[in-house]
Amino acid sequence: MTNAANAAPAATLLDLADIQGGILRTYGDGFPKGRNFYLTVRDARKGRAFVEALRPKITTAARWKDPNREEPLLRTRNPRVKDIARAEGLPDYPGRVQLWKPKVTLNIGFTFMGLLALGVPTRTLRGMPDEFIDGMETRAAILGDDPFLKQRDTVWQESKGDKRVHIILTLYAQMNPDGTACDELQHETDAIVALCDSLHGGVVLLDGVGPDKGRWQDLSAVMRQDGDRCWPTNKEHFGLSDGFGDPVFSGQFSGEAERLRVAGGGKLMADGSWEPLATGEFLLGYPDEAQEIPGAAMPIAFSRNGTFMAYRKLHEAVGTFHDYIDDQASRYARTFQVPQDEAVLTIKAKMVGRWEDGVPLMVAPTYGAWRRFVAELDQARAAGDKPKLAEIALRFTNFTYASDPVGSKCPLTSHLRRANPRDTLGPTFDASGRSLDGSAIINRRRILRRGLPYGAFDRNTPDTGGDHGIIFMALCTSLFRQFEFVQQQWMQYGLDFNTGSDTCPVIGNHAVTDEPKLVIPVDPDAGRLPFICDHLPQLVEPRGGDYFFIPSMTALRMIGMGIIDPT
Template identity: 70%
Template sequence: MTVLLDLADIQGGILRAYGRQGFPKARYVFFTVRDAAKGRAFVEALRPTITTAARWKNPDRGEALLRTRNPRVKDVVRAEGVPDYPGEVQLMKPKVAINIAFTFYGLVALQVPTRTLRNMPDEFIDGMEQRAALLGDDPFLGRRDAIWRNSHGENRVHIMVSLNAEMLPDGTPIPELAEETGKLQALCDASEGGVVLLTGHGPDDLPWQDMSAILREDDGQLWPTNKEHFQLSDGFGDPVFEGQLSGEAERLRAVGGGKILPDRSWAPLATGEFLLGYPDEAQEIPGAAMPIEFSRNGTFMAYRKLHENVEGFERYIEEMGARYAATFGVPQAEAEETVKAKMVGRWSDGVPLMAAPTFQDWQAFNADLAAAHAAADKPKLAQIALKFTDFQYRPDPAGAVCPVTSHLRRANPRDMLDPHFTLPESAGWDGSALVNRRRILRRGLPYGPYDNAPAGSEQGIIFLAICSSLFRQFEFVQQQWMQYGLDFNAGSDTCPIVGNHLDADAKLVITTDPATGRKPFICGALPQLVEPRGGDYFFVPSMTALRMIGMGIVDPT
């Protein structure tokens, strides 16, 4: 059955990756609640400003962006944005998208009833700090930003408000970002100490966390890119689930973003993997906090601030590139690009190794892409675009093309963990059945200077993982796939990019084609490339639940 979502009840940041939809600037602001009634008033004052997942009109075309999702209604929603039918909402795209989320102790501080809170999952109640051993964060607890080190007592983080903003031509945020920040401060002032804005971000203890897409100049204008500080392209493999898109868009995006069926075709994942109140991949609706209306259309989110050791990464790639070049007799530049691609699973511009196994294949791939652009060949461009996501690992069981412990293959093993992966006949294949319950929606943006940044700069990624079960999805991937290698027959080897490399024997094995007789190439002594700077677990409520919280009318009976 087609899943029809109540988009006006779902917060927009769940379904939308704002950074890829015209909001390359962002600011996350955190608050603590010291008076429950004033905290609820703060939430209720913010509620009308929250951006939902309701469809946006496209003002550039002067027409509705999308038709109604209700199959019984054939009319286009009127261009002025007034709903023609109940539930058929369409809004103008905002200049700043605003969303809100709460830690468990934030819900406690706002006096959400105990009967509701006790049905929250254990990992959400514990919070990220208490789960540090499971996540592999233990060695870095002392390096967290002050806001997370001090998140106890009257300084505990309770509320997170995200502001995602458009950009001016000079690369700075639009003035509305500062205006919305000022409104948040004004609400705090009006609460007379009932709600307090928490400071402590970065080495300068800033009052909020700023972020920005990495920009590039083209024809005298700045444009946002999908790069992060290691200069690797990201954002290709986000999951696609039922109801998130419609029609042809769902069919196309599910290729590479959905689940692999036994016949090797693609389908969107179950909605319940990412939104509470819907069937998941087990065809179950998991138990949730009562009343059902409090949980339905909400979800959970892991906020992670991840520092990137850019100098260490560049130095290591240069050193390993020199060794690789000497071993295989290739130019240094080719060797460095190859080592990076083998660590990540994609070339630096995002082309997957499964689509372009060698450096020469990659060059040919980009030549075809450039030719298709020059000819404005839309069918060819569409065909090439699918190659960024439409691949499986069955043709590469040994990892000779894409190493089995590369970051990409760990984060989403696709069909690789099929118990019948090596069977030559398709009759017994299970596709990606064992992986479908481990997928997460990834959100966030880079932070810190990126252009001529001084040595030792604090820079990295704000990473948001959105899923229905933090334990089954986010924590499993982080613990079992990123910080461990047994599922990939790699012992205790961790992810070469985000894994812990505190031991001198941390390594990545780059397997070669067995037919060549060449020995594998070992990237040894991996440095620590990514360090957590703090974070926590949040509940992202529906608009219905947000009204309940703000008005103090949560009734678990």
């Protein structure tokens, strides 16, 4: 008989049909094209009519079946997940399949001022958290965004008065074999425009997106050409692989799918095992990691199954990135007597924390170790060795930093280690450096990452500013404790990692320090000085965004019908 004390906690049962689908799903996996709309409400009654008209089209988290695949888990750009799926022969969401996979998904969110414009009662709104009420622009100093406010797209610069962004609509679409978006994306776009027109100025679709001041923000996964066909990748414009190690919380996945994803994605326990994070870290109305249900806007049904989103358009200075890497790699190659190509790949990996194909530095800390890892993976694939492939795939997420206290494998201030320090911060350790308390501090700082790249970049064309980067969406129940803490304390400062004022080499605001740099430590026994990438240029610049509330379907009905009773 199983000892009840040692049994895994029961999974949270979620009302999937009440939760907007973008919270639980990374749409970029099966919907590599996208389009975002920003709207303002000028008439509360017509605004509610707009919400009510869209409500039946909103994509929920209810499970669906893909008519084109027998193994739903393979709907992902992450090749590591595919390897596990094939090895285990497991579907993504066993059971509870309710709907056919749509061609286009639609989700909706509201700023605080948007909820006010729609007539949500003041008694309900005053229960919202301060940071959401303030909005992202007001908190620019906290986020390190101050120097970039004037560089934002016009739609965000002019987000005041009758041009204030109140509503965001996010559409994700399947694609055609030639890499274009499916026709349904344009059909849905036309329907949204027509709906706005029918309300005669009550809800207005705002323009001012990008340098061309477009009416919406187009998104697309970075594509790989294969003959006459295009394939979406998990790359972004810097050429780095993304989408690994997203948090896994209780109720998000079912059965075996949770077991496959929780290693490295859940919370690290004191015995070295992994468990799903508490649901309340990502969905309102559930206990969080402190075993508390945070206060929220009333009535409870208005908040429950909703969450908050930090929406950010992040421009990537791709040409600057490659030029800087080439320059630093030349010094690295001379210093360590290695080929230029090896130096380029190594510098990139040390900045990010992973090699360009996603292999973590903690698994393969050197170029040679990485090449051996890749060879091992290729051999397992060629042999069709499913158990081996599954074992290799888990290495992409199932690792800790206990064996690397000085960062000689993975630099302490690399982007990956800052974003999710895992067991780095303890709070207590044994003699070997293993955390005795799992990841208790880290568990309160996790965020769900969503979004897709936007724009295109050709390295053969001079980088004159352009319009290419990532639409980054961070989902969590506490913007202050989770998103803002990570952005300010871990991305903008190095104090928690004993590295002074060094910022994140990839997304940090380097203007906050006089000598922006990345220190690449070496093995303490090697008898060599660390390599320093100095004079880091600004690689990522925010071009706009705001804080949004992503309501449940129940709350959307309340908003659309104007029946919110805060008592």
